[in-house]
Every structure is written in structure tokens, then in C-alpha cells.
Amino acid sequence: MSRGVMLMSGGIDSPVALHYMLRQGHEMTCVHMDNRPFTDDSPLAKVVDHLEVLRARYGQKIPMYLLPHGPTQVQLMRETDRHVGCVLCRRFMWRSAERIAVREGATFLATGESLGQVASQTLSNMRTATASVSLPIVRPLVGFDKQEIEAVAKSIGTYEISTRPGLCCQAVPSKPATRSNLVQILQEEQRIDVDQMLDDVLRHATVL
Amino acid sequence: MTYETLALCASKGAYEAVPRPKLSLNLSDAKRRLEAAGVPVTDARVMLIVTMEREVTLSRDGRVLIKSRDAKEAERVFERLRKVVGLPERATEPP
Numbered sequence: 001m002s003r004g005v006m007l008m009s010g011g012i013d014s015p016v017a018l019h020y021m022l023r024q025g026h027e028m029t030c031v032h033m034d035n036r037p038f039t040d041d042s043p044l045a046k047v048v049d050h051l052e053v054l055r056a057r058y059g060q061k062i063p064m065y066l067l068p069h070g071p072t073q074v075q076l077m078r079e080t081d082r083h084v085g086c087v088l089c090r091r092f093m094w095r096s097a098e099r100i101a102v103r104e105g106a107t108f109l110a111t112g113e114s115l116g117q118v119a120s121q122t123l124s125n126m127r128t129a130t131a132s133v134s135l136p137i138v139r140p141l142v143g144f145d146k147q148e149i150e151a152v153a154k155s156i157g158t159y160e161i162s163t164r165p166g167l168c169c170q171a172v173p174s175k176p177a178t179r180s181n182l183v184q185i186l187q188e189e190q191r192i193d194v195d196q197m198l199d200d201v202l203r204h205a206t207v208l
Numbered sequence: 209m210t211y212e213t214l215a216l217c218a219s220k221g222a223y224e225a226v227p228r229p230k231l232s233l234n235l236s237d238a239k240r241r242l243e244a245a246g247v248p249v250t251d252a253r254v255m256l257i258v259t260m261e262r263e264v265t266l267s268r269d270g271r272v273l274i275k276s277r278d279a280k281e282a283e284r285v286f287e288r289l290r291k292v293v294g295l296p297e298r299a300t301e302p303p
Contacts, residue, residue: 037250037257037265040221040275077252167221167275170255170265 001025004138005101006110007093008032008050008064010043010166013112013141015050015158016149020140021110022058029104030062031097033069035169042166048208049161057156064208065100067201069093073171075197080188082173087180088188089171090129095194096201098133110138114149124179131182211272211290211298214282223274223282227296231270238266238293245292260285270295 004021008014008030021028032047047064055062069092076088097109113121130137141149153159210228217224235256242249242258250257258264262276262285272289274282289295 037263040263042221074250074252077254082254165220165277167217167273168219170273171252173254 001027002108003027003029003104003106004108004110005097005104005106006030007097007112008047009112010046010050010162011112012146012153012159012162013114013149014047015054015112015162016152016156017110017112017140018050018054018062019057019152019156019158021138022054022060022062027060028062028110029100029106030064031093031100032064032066033093033096034066035069035073035171037070038073038169038171040167042164046161046164046166050158053157053161063104066206066208067096067100068204069096069201072197072201075192077171079191081184083175084177084180084185084188085171085173086176087125087128087185090125091132091185091189092194092197092201094130094133094137095198098135099198099202100205101135106135108136108138109133110140112141112149113139114141114144114146122178124181125177128180128182128185209296211270211286211296213299214274214279214286216277217273221275221277223276223279223286225272225274225286225298227270231296233266233268233270233293235266235268241293247292258289260288264289266293 004026006018006028018028034044051062051064072092076085080088101109115121150159211225214223214225239249239251239256248259255265255267258266262274264285265273274285276282
């Protein structure tokens with residue numbers, strides 16, 4: 001089986017997606033984009049607890065990289081069009097995960113996304129966001145509905161963790177774009193120094 | 209113009225105060241007032257992230273979000289922010 005990097009948010013979906021990847025025998029490394037101060041401490045605490053549950057279940061170490069995302073969000077809010085903020089944010093998450101994948105010798109990226117749940121998960125936005133990376137992306141839950149995902153989460157013991165009180169992302173604009181085109185997104189990214197920002201993120205990475 | 213009673217937000221992770229009607233805050237002015245009072249502020253253009261006893265976000269439309277799950281603490285932080293920035297008073301009764 002192969003080695004992959006999974007984006008973990010602390011929500012209901014990502015631990016379920018990770019569960020499927022581990023069940024198939026893949027060797028997974030996790031990445032959590034730390035969105036403070038646009039959220040509170042709860043997403044990180046939830047991810048730590050999710051990994052504890054899944055490490056015990058699969059007897060694997062499952063390393064996790066914690067990457068600071070708050071400074072990136074501040075920069076995006078200051079310099080770019082808020083309407084497409086979720087797509088730009090997502091592109092940074094994918095790029096960060098890809099850099100970790102290169103460092104870890106992983107050959108694919110994975111996520112708990114399923115179609116249409118939130119603004120960043122329309123087909124248009126998913127395509128625009130993932131155009132930022134070249135590694136293949138695996139989405140084990142893409143065709144699941146929420147009830148199916150929740151049922152699996154309950155059965156593997158991650159649902160109670162995911163649904164603890166927490167603060168949603170405060171950087172989400174009031175009317176996020178549900179469609180985006182790559183030309184506009186690339187123009188927005190010309191306002192910022194993407195490589196420098198990524199270097200900063202990776203320089204402050206910690207492994208838990 | 210007033211703020212509704214402080215209430216836990218939908219995800220129950222913070223207390224939120226929403227002005228009715230919405231405000232159109234001058235965040236540069238709010239930032240200047242906060243800094244003059246010695247309060248650390250991060251300017252994210254459409255919102256300020258303010259570090260008081262607890263972290264607070266102040267949005268351009270006047271929405272205040274206090275990262276605390278303690279009602280009394282949230283009340284205290286809100287009142288301090290309100291006075292420093294010059295926000296409208298909070299309604300004693302829900303509107």
C-alpha cells in the first residue's frame with residue numbers, strides 16, 4: 001500500500017475518511033491547518049483526540065503536522081477579494097499538504113470532502129482549489145451523504161469528539177463564492193507572495 | 209441602535225453580540241482607539257482580532273464574537289470593548 005497525507009479539520013468527515021484510508025492499509029501522515037485566531041483551540045484538540053482513537057484502532061503511529069494558517073488568512077483577507085476567500089484558503093491548505101507529502105515521501109493527498117456540503121466543496125471550487133497541486137487527491141467520502149458519514153463516525157467513536165462545542169471559522173465571508181474560475185484566482189494570487197507565505201508556514205511546522 | 213443580549217453562537221464555542229440594525233464601523237478608528245488603550249489588535253481588513261482577557265473578533269458590520277463559554281466573562285469583555293471602541297449599548301431585554 002502507499003503513503004499519503006490527509007488533511008484533518010476536527011470535523012465529522014476527515015476522521016471517517018482517514019479511517020477508510022487506514023482500513024485499506026495505507027500509511028497516512030496527517031496535516032492540521034491551525035486556523036487560530038479565526039477559530040479557537042477546539043479544532044486542534046479534536047484532531048488530537050481523533051488521532052488517538054484511530055491510532056488505537058489501527059495500531060499505527062500516524063504522525064501529525066500542525067501548520068499555522070492564521071497568518072495566511074490575515075494576509076488573504078488584507079490583500080485579496082473576500083468573495084473567493086474560501087477557495088484561496090483551500091489552495092494554501094492543499095499546497096501545504098503537498099509540501100509535507102514531498103517531505104514525507106508520500107504519493108497522494110487525501111481529504112474528507114464530499115460534494116456540496118459547504119461553499120468550498122462545490123465541484124467548481126474543488127477543481128479550482130486543487131489546481132494548485134499536482135499530486136493525486138483521494139476523497140473516500142465524495143459520494144456519501146451526511147447521514148452516512150455520521151453513522152460511520154458514530155461506529156468508529158469519532159462522532160462525539162467532532163460534535164463537541166467549538167468555534168466555526170470566522171474568516172468565512174458572508175457570501176462565499178460557490179463558483180470560481182482559475183483565471184480570477186490566479187490574478188488574486190498575484191497580489192500576494194505565495195511561495196514566501198508557504199515557506200513561512202512550513203518553517204513553523206510542528207510534528208505531534 | 210443597540211446590541212442584542214449576548215448569546216452562545218451556533219457552534220456553542222463563543223459568545224456573540226449582533227447589532228440591530230447592522231453597523232458600518234470604521235475599523236481603522238476602532239483599531240486606533242484600542243491601541244491607544246493598550247489593547248493588542250491584529251487588523252485583518254474586514255475584521256479586527258482583539259486580545260483582551262479573551263480573544264475577540266470585531267467585524268465591520270459590528271458583530272462581536274468573544275472566545276469564551278463563560279457568560280459572565282463574555283459580558284465583562286464585551287463591556288470593556290464597547291466602551292473603548294464606542295459601540296452602542298446592549299439591550300437589557302432581547303429585542
